[in-house]
Amino acid sequence: MRFATRAFLWCFGPFALLMLGSFWDVQKLVQLTVRDAIRNSLRQTHQSIALMRSKSEIQNSRFLRILGENAALKAGLQLLLAEPKDPDARLTVEEQLRELSETLGVDFLLASSPEGEPLAGVMRIADKLVAMDIARNQPPQRGFLTVETQTYQIASTPIDQADENLGLLTLGERFDFSQFSTPAVLIRNGKVLKSSVPGIPLADVESALGSCKGQIECEIRLGGESYLSLPLESIYFGDGYMIRSLQSLDSASRSLLKILQNVFLVTGIGTLFATLILTVLCSRSIVKPIAGVVSKLREAERTGLLPEFQSNPKLTPIQEIRELTEGFNRAGHAIRQGREHLHSAYVEFVGSLASALDARDPYTAGHSSRVSDYSCAIARIMNLPDESLEEIRIGALLHDIGKIGIMDSVLQKPDRLTNDDWALIRQHPTIGRRILEGVGGFQPYLPIVELHHENWDGTGYPVGLRAEAVPLAARIVHVADAFDAMTTSRPYRRAMSREEALRILQQNAGTQFDPAIVPVFAKFVAADEPAQFPRPVWPQSRPVYILPAAAAAPARSQHLENQRV
Amino acid sequence: MNIHAVTRPIIAVFMGMIGLTPLQASDIEGVVTVMHRLTKPKVTTSAMSYARGPAVELHSDPLKDVLALERARVVVYLEGSFPSTPLTGTMEQKDRQFLPETLVLPVGSTVSFPNLDPIFHNVFSFSKPKEFDLGNYPKDHTRTVTFSKPGVVYVNCHLHPNMAAAIVITPNDWSARADSLGRFKLSGVPPGAYTIVAWHKAAGFVRNNITVSADHTTTVNFLIPLGEDATVVAQR
Numbered sequence: 001m002r003f004a005t006r007a008f009l010w011c012f013g014p015f016a017l018l019m020l021g022s023f024w025d026v027q028k029l030v031q032l033t034v035r036d037a038i039r040n041s042l043r044q045t046h047q048s049i050a051l052m053r054s055k056s057e058i059q060n061s062r063f064l065r066i067l068g069e070n071a072a073l074k075a076g077l078q079l080l081l082a083e084p085k086d087p088d089a090r091l092t093v094e095e096q097l098r099e100l101s102e103t104l105g106v107d108f109l110l111a112s113s114p115e116g117e118p119l120a121g122v123m124r125i126a127d128k129l130v131a132m133d134i135a136r137n138q139p140p141q142r143g144f145l146t147v148e149t150q151t152y153q154i155a156s157t158p159i160d161q162a163d164e165n166l167g168l169l170t171l172g173e174r175f176d177f178s179q180f181s182t183p184a185v186l187i188r189n190g191k192v193l194k195s196s197v198p199g200i201p202l203a204d205v206e207s208a209l210g211s212c213k214g215q216i217e218c219e220i221r222l223g224g225e226s227y228l229s230l231p232l233e234s235i236y237f238g239d240g241y242m243i244r245s246l247q248s249l250d251s252a253s254r255s256l257l258k259i260l261q262n263v264f265l266v267t268g269i270g271t272l273f274a275t276l277i278l279t280v281l282c283s284r285s286i287v288k289p290i291a292g293v294v295s296k297l298r299e300a301e302r303t304g305l306l307p308e309f310q311s312n313p314k315l316t317p318i319q320e321i322r323e324l325t326e327g328f329n330r331a332g333h334a335i336r337q338g339r340e341h342l343h344s345a346y347v348e349f350v351g352s353l354a355s356a357l358d359a360r361d362p363y364t365a366g367h368s369s370r371v372s373d374y375s376c377a378i379a380r381i382m383n384l385p386d387e388s389l390e391e392i393r394i395g396a397l398l399h400d401i402g403k404i405g406i407m408d409s410v411l412q413k414p415d416r417l418t419n420d421d422w423a424l425i426r427q428h429p430t431i432g433r434r435i436l437e438g439v440g441g442f443q444p445y446l447p448i449v450e451l452h453h454e455n456w457d458g459t460g461y462p463v464g465l466r467a468e469a470v471p472l473a474a475r476i477v478h479v480a481d482a483f484d485a486m487t488t489s490r491p492y493r494r495a496m497s498r499e500e501a502l503r504i505l506q507q508n509a510g511t512q513f514d515p516a517i518v519p520v521f522a523k524f525v526a527a528d529e530p531a532q533f534p535r536p537v538w539p540q541s542r543p544v545y546i547l548p549a550a551a552a553a554p555a556r557s558q559h560l561e562n563q564r565v
Numbered sequence: 566m567n568i569h570a571v572t573r574p575i576i577a578v579f580m581g582m583i584g585l586t587p588l589q590a591s592d593i594e595g596v597v598t599v600m601h602r603l604t605k606p607k608v609t610t611s612a613m614s615y616a617r618g619p620a621v622e623l624h625s626d627p628l629k630d631v632l633a634l635e636r637a638r639v640v641v642y643l644e645g646s647f648p649s650t651p652l653t654g655t656m657e658q659k660d661r662q663f664l665p666e667t668l669v670l671p672v673g674s675t676v677s678f679p680n681l682d683p684i685f686h687n688v689f690s691f692s693k694p695k696e697f698d699l700g701n702y703p704k705d706h707t708r709t710v711t712f713s714k715p716g717v718v719y720v721n722c723h724l725h726p727n728m729a730a731a732i733v734i735t736p737n738d739w740s741a742r743a744d745s746l747g748r749f750k751l752s753g754v755p756p757g758a759y760t761i762v763a764w765h766k767a768a769g770f771v772r773n774n775i776t777v778s779a780d781h782t783t784t785v786n787f788l789i790p791l792g793e794d795a796t797v798v799a800q801r
Contacts (some may be wrong), residue, residue: 075723079685079701088703092684093660093726 003290007283011370015275023268024230030260031253038252039228042182043217045246046230049181053232061496064157066102068169072096077111077159077166080119088128091131093120098129108152110139114165123147124174139170144241151175151186173505182247184232185209189240197222199245209244225250289321293328308332336381343441351397356403363490370394374480375473377524378517383473392473399477400437402432402449414491429453452477455512467514475514479505479521482513498525590753591777593643593761595785597747599635601628603767603790609702633745639789640669642740644760644772646654648680649673649737656720656730656731658686663730667766669742672715672734679707687723694734699777731766754783763787 067073076093083089097109101122110121110132118139121132124412141156152172160167177184177196185205186194190213192206200223207228212218218229226249232244308329354368375396380387403411406428410421417425433450436442451465451474458466460478470478486501496504502525509518575757595727651673657664659681668676678688680702688708689698694716696708701724710716733740741749751761756779763771768790777783 032780072724072726075687075701079687079724081684082701086703088683089701092686092701095684096724 002287004287007286008279011282012275012279018274019271019275020268022263027260027264028519031257034253034256034260035226035249038249042228042247042249042252043230046182046247049245050232053179055224060155061157063094064155064169064171067100068157068159070100070159073100073111073169074159074161074166077119078161080111080183081113081166084113092123094131097122101129104171106171107147107174108154108170110134110170110172111159112168112170114167116168119167121170123150123152123172127149134228139172140239141168141170143239144175144186145172146188146193177410180245182245183227184243184245187242187244197227199223207244212244219249220246222246266382287536289318293321293325297328319512341473346441347394347397351394351402354401357400360408363488367484367488368397368400370484371386371399371477371480374483374521374524375476377528378476378521379473381520381524382476382517388473391444392448392476395445395473396477398432398436398442399448399452399481400428400432401435402428402430404435405431412491421528426453430462447471448474448477450474452481456509456514457511459512478515479513483525498528572593575626581695590755591779592750592752592782593754593759593775593777593785594748594750594782595641595787597636597639597641597743597749597763597787599632599747599765599789599790602631603635603765604638635744635789636743636747638667638765638789639743639747639749640667640764641743641787642669642733642735642752642762642764643737643751643754644762647737647739649735651675654732655679656732657681658688658722658728660726661728663722663728667729667742668730668732669740670712670732671738671740672736673711673713673778674734675709675711676732677707677709678720680704685724686728688720689723690718690720692716692718700723720740735762740788749772755779761785763789765789 068449073093073096076096080089080093093111097111097120099126101107107124108121109123110118112118117123119131120135121134122129123132124130132422139152139154142154145152145154151174153175154170154172156168156170159169175186175194177194180196182195183195185192185197187209190206192202192209195202195205197205204222206466208220208222208227211220212229212274216231220227220229226250227246229244229246231244298399351369355366358364358367372393375392376389379392384392406424410417410424413421429450429452436446436449451463451470454460454463454470454474455478456467456475458464483505486496486504487498490494502522505513505518506522509515571619592795620644642787649671652670652675654668654670654674654675654676656668656678658678661682661684670676678699681704683704685701685703687699687701688710690696694714695710695712695736697710699710702708711733712734715734718732718734720732739754741751744751756777758774758776761773761775763773766773771787771789771791773785773787775783776787
């Protein structure tokens, strides 16, 4: 897992979960509060409805008392009591009741004897007032009466003539829910007779209300919605009848909850999005400096170099990253130091090897280190960079390492060399290259080892390269090698003087030697005293004493021009 | 009431009866003008045709002249006790109405009240000339009442308060009902001074004193109700 992913997940995940959770909680809380408030308001509405209904009940009872004072009805009732079995008398009273019902607009009117026995009645069936089958109906004095499918809400008043009670008049209206401002159900002994809850079958309402048994206020689920159910308790019904109002909490709170949900949704998505962006930025800000360090490390791995990091606080404001880079720098420094030690130890070793090789023959003892010194001197005068100087120093030390592979009998032959001997001798650069090729870190010295016998005009060996096709380092070593060879004694000749050797070099400049290097070398020889020749001190110190600073400047510029030509 | 007013008609009648002076009796005629509608009769329809709705208003046909009906309700008679010939009248109870709703009979007449409805009716009156209560009786039963005093007897039914009728018992035989144009005529009135009365159930009594001469017809016009400006009405 990448660090960025990890930072993102640890940062964003818990926060998003926490936020979603708290939003959900707050929303639920608000929902509950809203529902509570709505429940209270519904309850209040319900109470005021009940109050109004009980008021209208009182008015109805007054109206009923007035109705009981109807003289014609009294006369009719008297007739009916006098002629209880006479169908015409019943018809007479039925006519009276019909007319009364018509005038009053009621749907049910019944006259009973003082004993409560029904005598005559009319009821409205299919918009017609028809005579009632009194044998079948025994209505209560008040409450509800169900005849076939029709339910009537009824009320009664006594009919008195002076002190005598003539009977009872029962008046009824078809019960419907138009007087209720809320949906309601009419229940008798747990059975739902009528319902004004839209779109829900009676059976469902009945089964849902089953859980309300014995409770005054209860909440039920109908058709996926919550309803608050309250009984209309202020009105007496009797006979197992009951009216419960059913008010949908959901539809009352829906619009408000919808708004709330939208607010929460917008806020939630907005916050989530903001969190997402912030988290990404945060993880990026952590990872970016690390990625910078990592890319430098990769580069270091690729190049093998251990570059130093900039630990400027302005560039990396993060302290941890600074500490990391500083730590890396320290480690890099230690490694570099170790590597240099190792390298110089190796070089010392190889140099010792070369010296040992030289020392086998008293004539060539110290040859490699002198060549190295001359070459360094030339390179310094030519103002080559430190890296090249170092390359030249070590390359010159090792330049004759290939002579290991050539028989001593040839190398130390006091006589003139035959052609075969020369052929053997001429293999030493190639052998040297082959020896050093396999050693890691010696690649920079290979050109010197291989090509320090190539001539300017292409007559050298082993390849026969011309002029600047031969690397500068090899050309320098070529000059230095030749000079040292001439100024030391050999079994077959005596050593030449420095001036003589220099003259020969100058003679062969442009044919055997690089014409730009020979004058430089000549300057050095002129300034140099052999007895005082100093050993160079590695690694520091450009030896300014070789040439006065004033003399060095024109030499440098001349050299650069030569180099270019 | 002076003596002439009483004796002269008797003489005229007597003479008329013996056929000696038939030309001495003359007529009273006139026009009753009803200024505006006086009654708003409301009745119920027949027993079995009930339906929800307002009670039916009779005579609301706009083509009909409402005032014509009002004029036809007016009874005109002469006051004064003269010999009268008692008659027998019938006031039916049908469709919960008294039919006819106005009955005019001379004093001493007998009225029968047959019940033609399938329901019980009850006929009673608290009027001064005759107080009676025939009780409740069913279909096809009839009960009778004899009216021995002149005057207006209002008849009602205990069971059906909107049933109402009036029986006008006139003191003599001279009585008439106006026709739809308001015209009436009392024939064979001996000459003399009389009080002529026009009665409408809603407007009450309107009296006029007249003198009947032997040789020509006496004209009396009534404006009902009293106190209305006749000229205004005439223009209508």
